[in-house]
Amino acid sequence: MDSLKHSLWEKSDEGRKGITPEMAQDIVNAIKDQQGSVSPEMTRLLESLQKDGATLSKDTFRQLQDAARKAKGAGLDLGVKPEIEQSLLQDQDETPGLPNVN
Numbered sequence: 001m002d003s004l005k006h007s008l009w010e011k012s013d014e015g016r017k018g019i020t021p022e023m024a025q026d027i028v029n030a031i032k033d034q035q036g037s038v039s040p041e042m043t044r045l046l047e048s049l050q051k052d053g054a055t056l057s058k059d060t061f062r063q064l065q066d067a068a069r070k071a072k073g074a075g076l077d078l079g080v081k082p083e084i085e086q087s088l089l090q091d092q093d094e095t096p097g098l099p100n101v102n
Helices: 002-011 021-035 040-052 058-073 082-089
Strands: none
Touching: 002 021, 021 040, 040 058, 058 082
8 A cells, every 4th residue: 555655646746636547546456456346435536536636626525524534433544644634534514624625
């Protein structure tokens, strides 16, 4: 997963480009290798991320929040900066705290 993380970070120009279709496919392949399949929720999230690019819509941000909460609830490390994790875990009614979120 570390090699995927570094590859995605590089391909996205340190996050400036968002998620490209190629990057989404890399993520799908990694999930399939690790878990055998990709959930419908993850598929929808990846589609939204590709569509939004570097500027996330509120809907995509809420999908990220849902995924982050589920992962955190399962005891997983989100692997993001503390301020981003805080934004992802805050109440959905609050204004998203990530840069480039409409």
